[in-house]
Amino acid sequence: MPKRVQSKKRAPAAKRTAKKTLKSKAVKSTKKIRARKPTVDQKPPVQELTEVSEAQIAVHWKEEETFMPSEKLKAQANMNDPKVFERFKQENFPNCFKEYADMLDWFEPYQQVLDTSNAPFWKWFTGGKLNVSYNCVDRHLAKYGKKPAIIFVAEPETEADWVLTYEDLYKRVNEVAALLRSLGLKKGDRVTFHLPMTPELPITMLACARLGVIHSQVFAGFSGQACGSRVHDSGSRFLVTMDAYWRNGSLIDHKANADLAVQTSEELGQKVDKVLVWQRYPGKYSGKTPMVEGRDVFMNDLLKPFDGKTVEPEKMDSEDPLFLMYTSGTTGKPKGIQHRTGGYLAYVTATSKWVQDIHPDDVYWCLADIGWITGHSYIVYGPLAVAATSVIFEGVPTYPDAARPWRVSERLGVNIFHTAPTSIRMLRKLGPELPRKYKHHFKCMTTVGEPIEPEAWRWYYHEVGRGEAAITDTWWQTETGGFLCSTLPALMKMKPGSAGPGMPGIFPVILDENGNEVPAGSNKAGNLCIRNPWPGEMQTIWGDPDRYVRTYYARYNKKPKSTDWRDWPYLAGDGALQAADGYIRVLGRIDDVINVAGHRLGTKEIESACLAVPEVAEAAVVPVVDEMKGRVPEVYVALKPGIQASDAIINSIIKANEEYIGKIARPKHVYIVPDMPKTRSGKIMRRVLASISNRLDVGDVTTLANPTVVEEIRVMVQGKDVKVSKEAIPEDIAKFGEQNA
Ligand code: WTA
Numbered sequence: 001m002p003k004r005v006q007s008k009k010r011a012p013a014a015k016r017t018a019k020k021t022l023k024s025k026a027v028k029s030t031k032k033i034r035a036r037k038p039t040v041d042q043k044p045p046v047q048e049l050t051e052v053s054e055a056q057i058a059v060h061w062k063e064e065e066t067f068m069p070s071e072k073l074k075a076q077a078n079m080n081d082p083k084v085f086e087r088f089k090q091e092n093f094p095n096c097f098k099e100y101a102d103m104l105d106w107f108e109p110y111q112q113v114l115d116t117s118n119a120p121f122w123k124w125f126t127g128g129k130l131n132v133s134y135n136c137v138d139r140h141l142a143k144y145g146k147k148p149a150i151i152f153v154a155e156p157e158t159e160a161d162w163v164l165t166y167e168d169l170y171k172r173v174n175e176v177a178a179l180l181r182s183l184g185l186k187k188g189d190r191v192t193f194h195l196p197m198t199p200e201l202p203i204t205m206l207a208c209a210r211l212g213v214i215h216s217q218v219f220a221g222f223s224g225q226a227c228g229s230r231v232h233d234s235g236s237r238f239l240v241t242m243d244a245y246w247r248n249g250s251l252i253d254h255k256a257n258a259d260l261a262v263q264t265s266e267e268l269g270q271k272v273d274k275v276l277v278w279q280r281y282p283g284k285y286s287g288k289t290p291m292v293e294g295r296d297v298f299m300n301d302l303l304k305p306f307d308g309k310t311v312e313p314e315k316m317d318s319e320d321p322l323f324l325m326y327t328s329g330t331t332g333k334p335k336g337i338q339h340r341t342g343g344y345l346a347y348v349t350a351t352s353k354w355v356q357d358i359h360p361d362d363v364y365w366c367l368a369d370i371g372w373i374t375g376h377s378y379i380v381y382g383p384l385a386v387a388a389t390s391v392i393f394e395g396v397p398t399y400p401d402a403a404r405p406w407r408v409s410e411r412l413g414v415n416i417f418h419t420a421p422t423s424i425r426m427l428r429k430l431g432p433e434l435p436r437k438y439k440h441h442f443k444c445m446t447t448v449g450e451p452i453e454p455e456a457w458r459w460y461y462h463e464v465g466r467g468e469a470a471i472t473d474t475w476w477q478t479e480t481g482g483f484l485c486s487t488l489p490a491l492m493k494m495k496p497g498s499a500g501p502g503m504p505g506i507f508p509v510i511l512d513e514n515g516n517e518v519p520a521g522s523n524k525a526g527n528l529c530i531r532n533p534w535p536g537e538m539q540t541i542w543g544d545p546d547r548y549v550r551t552y553y554a555r556y557n558k559k560p561k562s563t564d565w566r567d568w569p570y571l572a573g574d575g576a577l578q579a580a581d582g583y584i585r586v587l588g589r590i591d592d593v594i595n596v597a598g599h600r601l602g603t604k605e606i607e608s609a610c611l612a613v614p615e616v617a618e619a620a621v622v623p624v625v626d627e628m629k630g631r632v633p634e635v636y637v638a639l640k641p642g643i644q645a646s647d648a649i650i651n652s653i654i655k656a657n658e659e660y661i662g663k664i665a666r667p668k669h670v671y672i673v674p675d676m677p678k679t680r681s682g683k684i685m686r687r688v689l690a691s692i693s694n695r696l697d698v699g700d701v702t703t704l705a706n707p708t709v710v711e712e713i714r715v716m717v718q719g720k721d722v723k724v725s726k727e728a729i730p731e732d733i734a735k736f737g738e739q740n741a
Helices: 018-024 071-076 095-101 132-136 138-144 166-182 200-211 224-234 255-268 299-306 342-354 373-385 404-412 421-430 454-464 545-552 603-611 647-660 686-693 708-718 731-735
Strands: 112-115 123-126 148-153 162-165 190-194 214-217 238-242 244-247 250-253 274-278 296-298 321-327 335-340 363-366 389-393 416-419 444-448 470-474 508-511 526-530 570-578 584-589 593-596 599-602 616-626 630-639 670-672
Touching: 095 112, 095 342, 123 342, 132 138, 132 200, 132 342, 132 373, 138 166, 148 166, 148 404, 162 166, 166 200, 166 299, 190 200, 190 224, 190 255, 200 214, 200 321, 200 373, 214 224, 224 255, 224 321, 224 335, 224 647, 238 255, 255 274, 274 299, 296 299, 321 373, 335 342, 342 373, 363 373, 363 404, 373 389, 389 404, 404 416, 421 454, 444 454, 454 470, 508 570, 545 570, 570 731, 584 593, 584 731, 593 630, 599 603, 603 616, 603 630, 603 647, 616 686, 616 731, 630 647, 630 686, 647 670, 670 708, 686 708
Parallel strands: 148 389, 190 214, 190 238, 214 321, 238 274, 274 296, 363 389, 363 416, 416 444, 444 470, 630 670
Antiparallel strands: 112 123, 148 162, 244 250, 321 335, 508 526, 526 570, 570 584, 593 599, 616 630
């Protein structure tokens, strides 16, 4: 029985940046690779050791003190009725979700709440007809037409805000819809966006939704190639982009990425007819690459004849797809997560109302990028469906300094704030005292995307929220559409480091390897699953329904023909444990996905990028703990016979990752090793490499085909005399690579 240890803290990360480390690693040959010296703080805190089974890793993390929401918050909250959990108890599933559907305007009522006849392809609110753009815009005009819907804050502080009222938004969405329709786009077509964080993105999303066109927004920070492969997979004939945008003080030339995207997509077999280019500064081209005659057109020019035009919102079936959002999985090919119209909108509307407590007179700011699911659900669709004023911020929160979020919040009167642990850590590190200098007041604050350390949570609570704001730690995924585990802010205690229990109508369960339930309060971790379907859940993976079943349902389903939802627990892909009070503590991914600063990257995608470098024979990517970003990838490569290691090869590998995926995939270190540690059957032991990168015991390697190389690599990475730690193993790191071993 192997020994596993869990600790309350993550192992601290090496302090050097990737850039510095690279410089220090002048590589001339495999023999001469310089080892990194560990820093003093790499010694993790001493923790209790326990012997446990593979399936149930005991977790020792003391229960945190809890915090209660204020009376002031409770008095005004959208959801302050404790009976809600009675209404949404399991016996009332699925009809309890009628309450969510009732928050929308339907052109035609639905016939059935949940249709399970083609399990696990669930159908929600079947027979109902509605339109998302109508629900997010038109229906607010009478009461909130003059109220800001979107406030755009540009990164340069000298630039004035762009405020769009619901009337302005209505006008723009209609004009863009009219234009897209004139280009021949219709219900069911796909359009890929590679748009940055400006109001043109939600405007174009809503215009597509008005016509029933399925949009697929690719995060603007992804490379042109990454965008191109998504254009191809979705079968889009149109790419919508912007010429340039500001990020971290630079005006980035973005149109160049569109050229690469089109080239990549066409190489893969998908022709792109038109590239529609928004101008960051209307009337002026801020890109550097020339517009391609006949293919590239400026949106601002095309829009001229459509001034004031309106388009009837298409009556969409509740089950018609609304959008695709690509996310990483265990293979090199990203999955096009397909979301539906009715169930999705109902779910994000209700959760925006109940969890984020958004009222029409609140000013809400979510710092995520609309290129990720958080932005789709909780900058655009959810908040606009509840008539919020939603702030869209172009840049990075630490530019020009770490007080920017507090300055903007004070100036705009933001009272609901939403961000990820990685930003919280960064803002805390760069300016722990800065929030005190500003007069912002938040009533609610959300965190999402990664586990948050209790220490960072407390800073967020006391310094940013001044002890007045209720924090909701929301656990969910691209696939889930909206929050699944979270507290309801006015009704429940907050517990630092834990997402809440299941949301109303969501029944989480922790299952062990054999499908047995790990009881709440047992202090044992297992696989986080959801017992039941829910309206916000994805419909399928675009073009790959088998992968949908395989990835999320095959693991625990024992009756593949069953149409009873009870036979289909949803496998989230996260390790977690449940406290006696039902609160969920997420430990991290259990698959080959690395959560970098809250963004999912597949190790296989990174490995494929490395293999594109001609000198590379083999590549293995592992997650390493990082103080700020949570996890970052580290790369191990073996070169083809006769090729000498060099800085140039390392640089090509880094460049390949930036080109194929984007800057977020930049590895922390690249190690050129003499050989990969392998099993006798020739499989690379990624688990051993992950242990070396994270300074953990590599365990018994004597059964490997080439055991001596492990020590060679260890010395290369850690230096000769380093004692590896036997403690502090976050579960995702501890279990990393087991599947491949
Ligand atoms: C992680 C982001 C801990 C988790 C909305 C999940 C979290 C992955 C939390 C999904 C949280 C998300 N606490 N971990 N509150 N929220 N995660 O698809 O590993 O980009 O599986 O969706 O982020 O990432 P995705």
